[in-house]
Amino acid sequence: MFIVFEGIDGSGKTTISKKLAKSINAFWTYEPSNSVVGELIRKILSGNVKVDDKTLALLFSADRIEHNKKIKEELRYRDVVCDRYLYSSIAYQSVAGVDEDFIRSINRYALKPDLVFLLICDIETALKRINTKDIFEKKEFLEKVQEKYLDLAKKEGFVIIDTTDRTVEDVYSEVFKTVKLRSNYGF
Ligand SMILES: Nc1ncnc2c1ncn2[C@@H]1O[C@H](COP(=O)(O)OP(=O)(O)OP(=O)(O)O)[C@@H](O)[C@H]1O
Numbered sequence: 017m018f019i020v021f022e023g024i025d026g027s028g029k030t031t032i033s034k035k036l037a038k039s040i041n042a043f044w045t046y047e048p049s050n051s052v053v054g055e056l057i058r059k060i061l062s063g064n065v066k067v068d069d070k071t072l073a074l075l076f077s078a079d080r081i082e083h084n085k086k087i088k089e090e091l092r093y094r095d096v097v098c099d100r101y102l103y104s105s106i107a108y109q110s111v112a113g114v115d116e117d118f119i120r121s122i123n124r125y126a127l128k129p130d131l132v133f134l135l136i137c138d139i140e141t142a143l144k145r146i147n148t149k150d151i152f153e154k155k156e157f158l159e160k161v162q163e164k165y166l167d168l169a170k171k172e173g174f175v176i177i178d179t180t181d182r183t184v185e186d187v188y189s190e191v192f193k194t195v196k197l198r199s200n201y202g203f
């Protein structure tokens with residue numbers, strides 16, 4: 017099973033996805049990945065290197081091609097839990113002004129996940145949770161990204177979980193119950 021966690025920065029994706037991967041003995045992975053393209057992306061996100069928004073969208077899709085190879089390989093043996101994926105590109109890059117059809121087109125060969133969790137959070141709470149700031153971590157921008165995610169969630173059937181004012185344990189318990197229901201395993 018290929019499970020993806022999406023949401024704005026500070027919504028709790030890394031915390032919850034790592035916890036889930038550990039408890040179901042799945043492979044935990046993330047985007048931007050640790051490929052050479054992923055490393056270049058992180059330099060751009062820190063604001064040290066500037067590129068056109070379309071170039072950044074292309075870099076995310078190139079990193080995803082590299083990342084997909086690893087995911088497919090792991091799925092032969094076990095479940096995969098991923099911290100950010102394709103829908104981060106659709107949400108962030110479209111809010112940054114890149115045409116959604118262009119984003120979908122350059123990602124058309126990306127492996128489809130079996131289950132997507134959208135972790136939503138009050139923006140002020142999310143910003144308080146994060147220490148380092150990247151080029152996208154601004155209140156107005158993240159508000160639009162979260163709206164775009166909610167729009168995608170309705171169309172694509174994501175499981176939405178609000179993490180505002182909830183403990184990690186509480187959020188995790190809801191995630192675990194959903195995975196149990198949606199999978200063939202009796203964890
Ligand atoms: N439900 C929660 N309640 C309180 N704090 C939380 C909750 N979930 C996560 N946190 C804390 O918020 C911080 C950010 O969490 P995390 O890194 O999981 O978010 P994220 O969505 O992966 O962020 P980013 O996209 O910026 O990497 C961490 O210090 C984490 O311990």
Ligand SMILES: Cc1cn([C@H]2C[C@H](O)[C@@H](COP(=O)(O)O)O2)c(=O)[nH]c1=O
Binds near residue numbers: 025101103105106109
């Ligand atoms: C995969 C992906 C990511 N992003 C953005 C979203 C965040 O601002 C950063 C990643 O930071 P994190 O702390 O590692 O979550 O990258 C994006 O704009 N498009 C994407 O496809």
